[in-house]
Amino acid sequence: MSVAELKARHVAATETVNSLRERLQQKRLLLLDTDDLIEVVAVAGYAKAHGKSSVSFGATDLVCCRTLQGHTGKVYSLDWTPEKNRIVSASQDGRLIVWNALTSQKTHAIKLPCAWVMTCAFSPTGQFVACGGLDSVCSIFNLNSPSDKDGNLPESKMLSGHKGYVSSCQYVPDEDTHLITSSGDHTCVLWDITTGLRTSVFGGEFQSGHTADVLSVSINGSNSRMFVSGSCDSTARLWDTRVASRAVRTFHGHEGDVNTVKFFPDGNRFGTGSDDGTCRLFDIRTGHQLQEYYQQHSDDEVRHVTSIAFSISGRLLFAGYSNGDCYVWDTLLAQVVLNLGSLQNSHESRISCLGLSADGSALCTGSYDTNLKIWAFGGHRKVI
Amino acid sequence: MDDSLPSPGEPRREDQHRTPSPSTLLPKTQPSGFYGKHRLAAAISNLQNQINYLQEELDQLEEIGEASIVCKELISSVESIPDPLLPLSKGPTNINWDRWFKGAQNSRKRWI
Numbered sequence: 001m002s003v004a005e006l007k008a009r010h011v012a013a014t015e016t017v018n019s020l021r022e023r024l025q026q027k028r029l030l031l032l033d034t035d036d037l038i039e040v041v042a043v044a045g046y047a048k049a050h051g052k053s054s055v056s057f058g059a060t061d062l063v064c065c066r067t068l069q070g071h072t073g074k075v076y077s078l079d080w081t082p083e084k085n086r087i088v089s090a091s092q093d094g095r096l097i098v099w100n101a102l103t104s105q106k107t108h109a110i111k112l113p114c115a116w117v118m119t120c121a122f123s124p125t126g127q128f129v130a131c132g133g134l135d136s137v138c139s140i141f142n143l144n145s146p147s148d149k150d151g152n153l154p155e156s157k158m159l160s161g162h163k164g165y166v167s168s169c170q171y172v173p174d175e176d177t178h179l180i181t182s183s184g185d186h187t188c189v190l191w192d193i194t195t196g197l198r199t200s201v202f203g204g205e206f207q208s209g210h211t212a213d214v215l216s217v218s219i220n221g222s223n224s225r226m227f228v229s230g231s232c233d234s235t236a237r238l239w240d241t242r243v244a245s246r247a248v249r250t251f252h253g254h255e256g257d258v259n260t261v262k263f264f265p266d267g268n269r270f271g272t273g274s275d276d277g278t279c280r281l282f283d284i285r286t287g288h289q290l291q292e293y294y295q296q297h298s299d300d301e302v303r304h305v306t307s308i309a310f311s312i313s314g315r316l317l318f319a320g321y322s323n324g325d326c327y328v329w330d331t332l333l334a335q336v337v338l339n340l341g342s343l344q345n346s347h348e349s350r351i352s353c354l355g356l357s358a359d360g361s362a363l364c365t366g367s368y369d370t371n372l373k374i375w376a377f378g379g380h381r382k383v384i
Numbered sequence: 385m386d387d388s389l390p391s392p393g394e395p396r397r398e399d400q401h402r403t404p405s406p407s408t409l410l411p412k413t414q415p416s417g418f419y420g421k422h423r424l425a426a427a428i429s430n431l432q433n434q435i436n437y438l439q440e441e442l443d444q445l446e447e448i449g450e451a452s453i454v455c456k457e458l459i460s461s462v463e464s465i466p467d468p469l470l471p472l473s474k475g476p477t478n479i480n481w482d483r484w485f486k487g488a489q490n491s492r493k494r495w496i
Binding site: 010028283314378 | 432442470484
């Protein structure tokens, strides 16, 4: 290289240095309103710096107001109807039960062709329930159809195609015609229930996606074309249903199976729960991990997060753990404000599933103790 | 020789403080060219390190800036929605939220 060329490079490099210095200065000026630049990357730091105080529950504020008894085996999954007060639950006893949570009545008890059920879901209109499990099939039942001569409700549709167990299923909001499943075959599938065919397969042999069993899905309530999945490969992935070939983004951070994922109410973030004992909050647009929810313990007890749900504003994160705890986290300040597992009338065994009613007024928990419980706020409310 | 550059060693007034003009950093060129090349190359390498460092810092600030906007948005979204399970929440409240503590309307069942 000639001297002249070197000189030119030198000039260019110096100009670049100057321009970068100027941009840095401008950037720093813009950030001057944040108190602590380092803390701000996690929500709790930001919230504390801005004077937010923790949610505080009185001793009798959140109470168990119903216990739904009827299953004779561990409860694995539950789902509320989008309106009204009905819940469908799936159990190791090989049955789906449909409950009116307000009256505690059972409206349907469906004996399943395959007893090894892992997940269940209500359709948006409340007319259908879907379930899936070790048979690798997602079965649909029409609650309005008559029972057969043995008193059993016949399947109205069987969605076959997965090469592994069906771990989780959710109907696409506003349509009874499409649902998304996650599977032990490493894929998620969007199904057209009318035809019984797969509309799209997310991941799998010929596409990039999860590299281990997928355990959970959650569809974005604000944009039903987006859904998130959690897997034994320790990641969560965000998908666009129009693009099956690859995930929009992969979220790393967990150090164990991601057992549960749930979209945040505003649709711009989602929560995860894992075998590593932590829950995390991720932002879908920037990919940032916004907060980790983890409480240190001095003992060696294993605490896997089995299921999570957000309250309707997102201020509370309910997390069920394998040791029977059910922490209520203040999502903004990352503090545990209550343990439902230690309250009176609580479950006697691990909480395997959680779900919030459509209007956010009640939380339902399902447990290995075979019961479901309804929790609501019975204290005095203050309005801001 | 490059005629468009001002002579070395004469800093311009506005460049006194933090932004050296390209020309003031140019090492003096030697007649033989070799020594000059060596120095130039070293200076360029130095500048490249600075560039990397500055870019990294800029990236970090960019991330923090984004994160703080995201945090602000999150808090604002959470605080704008009435939540039946919170002791302190934005209104309005809804009478139906308390249905879990009343008897169901048309049934004789009572809650346990």
